[in-house]
Amino acid sequence: MAGAGHAPGRGWASKRMRDSLMVRVALLLTLAMLPIGIIMIGQTWRAMERNSEIFASTLLAQTSAIVAPEREAIHTTMGVAGTLAGALEALDPPLGACEALFARAAQENPRLSFIGLIDMDRITRCNTTDTERDFRERPAVRKMFAQAEPTISFTARGAVTDQPVIIFAEPVMNPQDGLRGFVVVSFPVAGLGFESVPETGEQATVVTFNQDGEILTTSGPGTAVAPQMPLGVALRGLVGSPPVTFRARTAGGEERTFAVVPIVRDRAYALGSWSPVTGGASGGTWFTGATLSFPLIMWAVTMLVALMALNQLVLRHVNALGRRMRSFADIRRIYRPAESRRAPTEIRDIDDAFERMATQIIRDEADLENALREREILLKEVHHRVKNNLQLMSSIINMQVRKVHSDEARAALRQFQDRVASLASVHQALYQEPSLTRLRVDVLLEDIVAQLATLGSADRSGAEVVRELDPVTLMPDQAGPLAMLATEAVVNAFKYGGPDASGDFRILLKLALDGQGNDLRATLTVENTVASEGRENDGTGLGRQLIAAFASQLDARLEEESRADRFIVRVTFVPALFDPAENEPPTTGAQP
Incomplete structure (x- = not known):
């Protein structure tokens, strides 16, 4: 029995894709390019870091350039405040000298809006306005004295100029008393x-x-x-x-x-x-991603070019060769597409080798087919001649039967004629079958029983022969013994059978198959009715011996069952296995 085919599933398709040449080459190229890709990414990363450093340096330089006027003003003002504080610490001048010192500093630095010394009581008496001013209520002054260190601050409304100013405070120290006060210098923001x-x-x-x-x-x-x-x-x-x-x-x-x-x-x-x-x-971020993706883009382009070249130069020609091989395997067709002429030399050499091999296979198959045909013709001729000789023997026996007057001799010759006719039927079936390796035994038994019914009717008239034959194909080694066994069993049924109590004389010939695969069994059953008054068995027992011998050749189990109104012979055996496709008649030879 042929097993049902299974279509390839997703797992098979996935494995086929993984094992394809394209995927394997892609993996090998990826491994080969991996060190280069790592080096490229490292160099790209270092270039990005260098670019970031240059970018940071550029921004710092540009920012520094933008605030250059403020830097100049702040450093100048800090220098003035520091110089004046140092002069006061060293000279400790009186009020008039102090005011003259501050006036000269303001004259040399016209951008300054105010210069003054704030004493420890938060009052300035020495300043460029020649006016005593009280800063005790100013939060910035209180914070300045609390910190007691140089400070820079901004106020939106200066106490002297009533404008936004930047104020620089430099502490004035006394070696004996410590902090004496702060030199305060301011300049307007509007000038920057x-x-x-x-x-x-x-x-x-x-x-x-x-x-x-x-x-x-x-x-x-x-x-x-x-x-x-x-x-x-x-x-x-x-x-x-x-x-x-x-x-x-x-x-x-x-x-x-x-x-x-x-x-x-x-x-x-x-x-x-x-x-x-x-x-x-x-x-x-876009620039970073684009820069780092450059090695990946290079890998993708390289893979694309390599795989396109692989497909163009190798894979498409290999696939075309595969299609040619499948076509040759299926229908024995040999062809060569025009594109194969543009294939590389190595692929063309493989194509030429395949064509030579395929041509040689077709020639060998043709020679083998001719030899098999000649063998079949010879075997059919042998079977035909054997059948003719057996029919000639049957005719001679029939002529002898007409001349014999003894009933016993006539019955013996008739039984021998039945056996010869059965053998002739087997050889005729082999001669007529398209294949010499198998026989439809149901058709063979039909012919044999038809002949026996005709011969038996002379001895037992009115017998009804019932045939229940399943289509069964056997090899000649089994078909011959089975035909001879059926002949002996049917002959015995005609010879020793008879009408039952109802007056019907019936003979049943049944051939059936049961099971499948290794459990397949074939059963031949010959059943005949028996006369109710019984009949004396005056035979020699040769028929039963032949049935047992044929059953032994079939390696079969022989069973005999005798009932009140019928007698049954049953033979069960295992049909020899062969390719079920051979049950179909052979087709013509393969197309070159």
């Missing part, structure tokens, strides 16, 4: 101007702040600067840091780059807020 961005002219958002994180100046109105400041970053936390850049999101939701530049270390700093790409330097 931020420079444009070098090379681009772009105006950045820049603020300056003191050591307490208080904003001193801005590059624009406060309302415009506030949205450009880093969100969640306190200016006080930037005090003391070296020149540095960082990225942060602003209060306005924009991600920007910030540069911190010290103006006076630990006292004044500048913070520049820049767009993500400024002055030709790149620092965005």
